[in-house]
Structures are given as C-alpha cells and as structure tokens.
Amino acid sequence: MRKRFAGIDIGSRTIELVVVDDSGKIVISLQTDTGFDPMAAAKNLIHSVEYDRIMATGYGRNLFEISFDTLTVTEIKAHAIGARAFFPDVQAVLDIGGQDSKAISLFESGKVKKFEMNDRCAAGTGKFLEIMAKTLGFDIETFGREALLAENGLAISSMCTVFAESEVTSLIAKGKSRREIARGLHTSVIQRAAGMINRVSSVGDIVFTGGVAKNPCMRRFLAETLGRNVLVPEDPQLVGALGAALLAREIP
Amino acid sequence: MSEDYRGMWKDLGLDLDGHDALLNVLGGAYQDIYLAQKNRPAGMGYFDFVMSEVHGLRIRELLDEKKAGRKIVGSYCVFVPEEIALAANATLVGLCSGADFAMSEVEKLLPRNTCALIKSSFGFKLGKVCPYLESADMIVGENTCDGKKKAYESLGHLVKNLYVMDLPQVKSEQGRALLKSEYQRFRMAVETLTGVAITAESLKQAIQTVNAKRAAIHRMSSLRKADPAPISGLDALLANQVFFYDNPARFTASVNKICDELEKRIAEKKGVFPEKTPRILISGCPQAVPNWKLPFIIETSGAVIVGEESCVGERGTRNLTDASGKTVEEMMEAIVDRYYQVDCAIFTPNPQRLEHIQEMAAAYKADGVIHYGLQFCQPYLMESIPVEKALEEKNIPTLRIETDYSMEDVGQLKTRIEAFVEQLR
Numbered sequence: 017m018r019k020r021f022a023g024i025d026i027g028s029r030t031i032e033l034v035v036v037d038d039s040g041k042i043v044i045s046l047q048t049d050t051g052f053d054p055m056a057a058a059k060n061l062i063h064s065v066e067y068d069r070i071m072a073t074g075y076g077r078n079l080f081e082i083s084f085d086t087l088t089v090t091e092i093k094a095h096a097i098g099a100r101a102f103f104p105d106v107q108a109v110l111d112i113g114g115q116d117s118k119a120i121s122l123f124e125s126g127k128v129k130k131f132e133m134n135d136r137c138a139a140g141t142g143k144f145l146e147i148m149a150k151t152l153g154f155d156i157e158t159f160g161r162e163a164l165l166a167e168n169g170l171a172i173s174s175m176c177t178v179f180a181e182s183e184v185t186s187l188i189a190k191g192k193s194r195r196e197i198a199r200g201l202h203t204s205v206i207q208r209a210a211g212m213i214n215r216v217s218s219v220g221d222i223v224f225t226g227g228v229a230k231n232p233c234m235r236r237f238l239a240e241t242l243g244r245n246v247l248v249p250e251d252p253q254l255v256g257a258l259g260a261a262l263l264a265r266e267i268p
Numbered sequence: 269m270s271e272d273y274r275g276m277w278k279d280l281g282l283d284l285d286g287h288d289a290l291l292n293v294l295g296g297a298y299q300d301i302y303l304a305q306k307n308r309p310a311g312m313g314y315f316d317f318v319m320s321e322v323h324g325l326r327i328r329e330l331l332d333e334k335k336a337g338r339k340i341v342g343s344y345c346v347f348v349p350e351e352i353a354l355a356a357n358a359t360l361v362g363l364c365s366g367a368d369f370a371m372s373e374v375e376k377l378l379p380r381n382t383c384a385l386i387k388s389s390f391g392f393k394l395g396k397v398c399p400y401l402e403s404a405d406m407i408v409g410e411n412t413c414d415g416k417k418k419a420y421e422s423l424g425h426l427v428k429n430l431y432v433m434d435l436p437q438v439k440s441e442q443g444r445a446l447l448k449s450e451y452q453r454f455r456m457a458v459e460t461l462t463g464v465a466i467t468a469e470s471l472k473q474a475i476q477t478v479n480a481k482r483a484a485i486h487r488m489s490s491l492r493k494a495d496p497a498p499i500s501g502l503d504a505l506l507a508n509q510v511f512f513y514d515n516p517a518r519f520t521a522s523v524n525k526i527c528d529e530l531e532k533r534i535a536e537k538k539g540v541f542p543e544k545t546p547r548i549l550i551s552g553c554p555q556a557v558p559n560w561k562l563p564f565i566i567e568t569s570g571a572v573i574v575g576e577e578s579c580v581g582e583r584g585t586r587n588l589t590d591a592s593g594k595t596v597e598e599m600m601e602a603i604v605d606r607y608y609q610v611d612c613a614i615f616t617p618n619p620q621r622l623e624h625i626q627e628m629a630a631a632y633k634a635d636g637v638i639h640y641g642l643q644f645c646q647p648y649l650m651e652s653i654p655v656e657k658a659l660e661e662k663n664i665p666t667l668r669i670e671t672d673y674s675m676e677d678v679g680q681l682k683t684r685i686e687a688f689v690e691q692l693r
Contacts, residue, residue: 093687128691130660131684133683135677135680
C-alpha cells in the first residue's frame with residue numbers, strides 16, 4: 017500500500033483532518049466542531065482514518081503533541097505550505113480563522129518571509145462576524161451575501177466585539193437596515209485585515225484562507241480594498257491541515 | 269529559605285502574607301522555568317542559591333552592612349553610577365520590579381496604560397513586599413522616560429527618601445554637561461547620606477570593583493558566541509539580573525567560575541542545546557526578576573538566546589570606566605564618559621543603539637532578532653519600527669513583540685515565536 021500522511025488543524029471553532037498520499041494528493045478530508053473537549057474530538061477524527069505519520073497545527077497543537085506524542089508546526093508555516101499547494105507562485109497569505117487572523121508573506125521559494133498576527137483579542141476574526149451575524153439575526157452562512165445586497169454600508173467605528181455589538185444594537189434601535197449594518201461590519205473587518213496584509217506584503221496575488229474566506233462579501237471587499245487579486249482555495253478551511261500533512265510527508 | 273527571616277521582614281514593615289504569596293509564586297516559577305532546564309552549568313548552583321535567598325540572606329547581609337555604618341542606595345536604572353555609591357561607603361541595589369503585584373492599588377495612583385515595569389515598582393511598594401526598597405536609605409529615581417519621571421512625583425509621596433536625578437535626552441555638549449552636574453550632585457547627596465567623603469583612592473577602588481563585575485559579564489557574553497551555546501539565555505539573563513543585587517566581589521568571582529566551566533564545555537563541544545539550534549538576540553526593554561516570560565517561551569520553542577541588547581544585559585554593562593585617573597575629578601569625568609555612552613531609547617536621536625544591535629547580531633552569530641517592547645513603553649516601541657526595518661534591510665529576520673507581565677498572551681506569543689523560529693531554520 018502507498019504511504020499516507022495526515023495533518024490535523026485544531027482550531028478554536030473547528031478541527032480539520034487531511035490525509036495525503038505519497039504524491040501529496042488529498043485522499044481524505046474531514047471536519048468536526050472543536051466543542052468543549054478538543055482532544056476527544058481530535059481523537060475521534062484520527063481514529064477514523066489510517067496514516068503513516070501525522071503532524072498537528074492550530075492552537076491545540078501543543079496539547080495534541082503531548083496527548084498523542086506527535087510532531088507539530090505552527091499555523092503560520094502550515095498555511096504557507098498549504099496555500100502554495102493550491103497556488104504554487106503566490107507570495108502572500110491571509111488567514112482569518114475562528115479567533116485569530118494572520119497575514120504572511122513568502123519568499124519566492126515558499127519560505128515564510130514575515131508574518132503578523134492579531135494579539136490577545138478576537139476583534140476582526142470569525143468569532144467577531146459570528147457574534148455580529150447573530151446580533152443582526154442573520155445566519156453566518158448567508159451573512160456575507162446579505163451584506164452584499166445592501167447598496168451602502170453604515171460606518172461601524174468599533175472593532176471590539178463588545179463595543180461593536182452595542183453599536184449595532186443602537187443602530188437597529190434607530191431602525192437602520194440590517195443589511196447596511198452588515199455591510200459596514202464587513203468593511204471594518206476588511207480594513208483591519210488589509211492593514212495587516214499591507215504591513216507584510218505590498219504587491220501580488222493573495223491567497224485567502226480560513227473559515228472567513230468562505231464569506232463572499234469578505235472576498236470581494238478584500239480584493240477591492242487592496243486592488244489585488246484574491247485567490248480562495250476550494251475549501252479554505254482545509255489549508256492549514258493540508259500544509260501540516262504535506263510537511264509530514266516531507267520528513268525523511 | 270534556609271532560615272526563618274520572618275522577624276526581619278516584619279521589622280522592615282513587609283506585609284508577611286502578601287510576601288509569602290509572592291515568594292511562593294517566585295519559587296514555583298523558578299522551579300518550572302530554571303530548575304527544569306537540562307544541561308545547566310554546575311556553577312549556576314550559585315545563582316540558584318542566590319535566588320532562593322534573594323529576599324533572605326542577601327537582605328540580612330545588607331542589614332548587617334547598615335549596622336556596620338554603610339548605607340544602602342536603591343536604584344531603578346543603569347544610569348545611577350554604582351561607582352559613586354561604593355566610593356562613598358554605600359551599597360547600590362536594584363529595586364524590585366518584574367511582576368504584577370497589588371495592581372488594583374497601583375491603578376489608584378497610575379493610569380492603567382502605564383508600562384508594566386513602572387506599575388510593578390509601585391506594586392512592590394504598595395503591597396509592601398520589596399525588602400530592598402524597605403532597607404534602602406536612599407531611593408534614586410531618574411528622569412528617563414515620561415512615564416518614570418511623572419511616576420516619581422507620585423512615588424515621592426509613598427517613600428520618605430526619594431532622590432530624583434535628572435538626565436539628558438540629547439547627546440550634546442549641553443547633555444553631557446547636565447549628566448556631569450547631576451553626577452556631581454549625586455556624589456554630594458551620597459556623601460551627605462553616608463558622612464564619608466569620596467577620595468581618589470576609594471573612587472579608584474570602586475571603579476575597579478564595578479569594572480571587574482562588568483568584565484566578568486563580558487567574559488560570559490563572549491563565551492556565548494560558541495555553537496553549541498554553552499549556557500542558556502535564561503541562565504545568562506539571571507546572571508545579568510543578579511548583577512543588580514549581589515555583593516559585587518562575590519558576584520564577579522561566581523561569574524568567572526561559571527566562565528571557567530563554560531570554557532571547558534566549549535573545548536568539549538558541549539552545550540545546553542544541540543549544535544545549529546537557531547540563535548536569537550533579544551533587544552529592547554529590560555527584563556527584571558522574575559520577568560522570564562519571553563526567554564522561557566523562546567527557549568522552549570527550539571531556539572537559544574545568545575545575547576540581550578538591554579539594560580539588564582549588554583546596554584547596562586557594555587563599557588568599563590577608565591580607572592587611570594589620579595584625582596577624584598579626573599575619575600568623575602571618566603564616570604560621566606562611561607555612562608554618557610549608554611544608548612537608552614530616551615535619547616533622541618539614538619543611532620548608536622541600532623549600530624550596537626547589528627554589531628551584537630554579528631558577534632553572537634544570531635540568526636534573528638526579537639525586539640522586546642513592554643506595552644505602553646513609548647521610547648522602545650517607537651524605536652522598534654525603524655530597528656525592524658533597518659535589520660530586515662540587512663536580511664536579519666526580526667520579530668517585534670509587545671507584551672507585559674501578565675500570562676494571558678502566552679499562547680499567542682508561543683505561536684508567534686515558534687513560527688519565527690521555523691523561519692530561521
């Protein structure tokens with residue numbers, strides 16, 4: 017049988033598992049909610065597949081390393097490798113996940129050149145959008161599409177989840193359009209993300225990964241704000257796990 | 269602690285319960301961060317002992333010195349010249365900082381967005397848990413950054429014996445003249461405190477004592493150029509931290525003893541981490557005991573720290589003082605010359621610091637630089653951006669960290685530092 021290599025990305029909201037064969041082709045990809053017991057959820061996933069070696073990434077990687085005695089890699093490098101697997105020449109990656117976001121620039125060789133991460137707080141991440149969608153009574157799956165239906169966006173000045181929520185509540189109370197508020201929220205998240213990308217990389221295409229890349233409004237606003245091509249892999253949430261699997265495969 | 273010091277602490281006016289809590293945390297952290305390290309030089313046993321007695325035996329020694337007629341001068345900054353204190357029969361000690369303590373009390377006196385170092389020094393006073401501060405006959409504040417100089421106005425209401433030293437902000441003729449006049453004023457203040465006039469002989473002796481201490485640190489730093497690194501960055505930082513507390517002559521002898529051992533290790537190609545471990549230079553704000561957060565994260569993320577461009581590190585110990593002068597005046601000039609070269613970020617402009625970072629990165633064969641900035645420390649945070657830019661132009665990978673003494677960002681920092689180390693491999 018051909019050798020198989022797995023990568024597991026233990027994020028704050030979801031866990032992804034990708035298995036590649038020895039040519040680097042994805043043979044299995046799975047996803048589950050992180051829930052309250054990430055190690056139990058991770059264990060269920062890895063027991064459902066077979067592989068020769070596994071590498072872990074994501075915020076839960078160190079716990080996984082201890083529980084399963086395995087190799088780890090940071091989300092930064094995993095996303096860089098994974099993004100390159102989809103788009104071999106790209107030199108910039110933006111990942112917005114459940115509770116963190118990062119901008120990465122790469123050398124031509126694919127090595128990480130520089131990166132930035134949000135610190136401490138989850139402002140401008142998936143969690144922020146999720147809470148705002150809920151406050152506005154939208155489903156997170158359709159939040160971006162609803163925002164795009166508005167002609168104009170209302171300015172949202174606060175990036176702190178708690179303050180932004182009360183700002184949104186007061187706009188609702190004033191009878192403002194939910195879609196316009198939604199559009200404004202997307203704009204403010206993108207402005208923050210664009211600033212982060214601009215600090216590490218100024219030209220060229222950008223690969224957009226993480227759960228937030230599934231949001232069409234985010235994709236469009238990012239491209240418009242930066243004036244650069246935004247490339248999104250078919251399943252942007254798998255990029256970190258794929259990168260880890262490909263790294264597991266490279267180990268001699 | 270090997271002895272019961274509770275009576276001594278009580279007499280100093282410490283809050284015994286708070287102090288017990290502090291020592292418990294400190295002891296636990298020391299165990300997890302220091303004693304858990306592998307392949308430590310045997311000579312570090314001395315520093316383990318010093319740390320276990322940092323509020324015990326060392327304080328008893330200081331109190332014994334006081335009984336014998338010496339005075340204790342406490343300081344918060346490397347601009348306070350130890351030579352002058354020693355020559356006038358006083359002992360200089362660094363005052364407590366480096367951990368959050370009594371923060372709710374501190375925030376009654378200082379804005380929340382004050383750097384952790386300043387807040388911490390207030391916390392140790394308000395919580396009554398720093399025996400050095402309570403033993404000091406004179407506490408020297410110095411006008412470095414805006415945060416510190418304004419904070420001393422408030423500290424002046426909390427302590428009876430605060431002495432404030434002004435410092436220049438520009439390296440100019442006038443700046444040097446200010447430093448000189450402030451050192452003269454400090455000399456007179458210490459002489460008045462101790463009742464002992466500085467003589468050419470006592471000043472020469474003091475300069476030699478402090479130089480020997482610095483030279484021992486220089487020797488240790490130089491040995492850190494080896495690959496594999498013979499000593500961890502954590503242990504070398506500890507030596508730099510104890511520099512501010514210990515009896516100078518004993519400190520010098522202990523560091524030199526460790527250096528003898530490190531030389532043997534280098535000859536045998538033995539190190540604390542394997543050869544080719546990514547090498548990091550830390551640059552930026554000082555790290556006082558027990559602020560070991562960043563070096564601990566770095567050295568448990570697959571890298572070794574090979575130098576500290578910091579006040580608790582090479583910025584503080586870089587130059588020796590010329591001891592060749594024959595008169596007090598000549599040697600006072602030499603002291604001014606020596607301290608005037610300190611490249612603290614309060615100076616504007618401050619190009620020497622960038623030169624020193626580059627020199628150190630080359631000398632210690634650092635693969636990358638981590639700039640350590642305390643949140644709300646304007647001078648170093650401001651400098652961190654041009655420093656990062658200049659280093660990256662020279663293809664020296666640089667990571668800017670902005671943090672404080674709390675543990676809430678440890679997970680984030682670990683990811684960023686691990687990713688940076690991956691970048692260096």
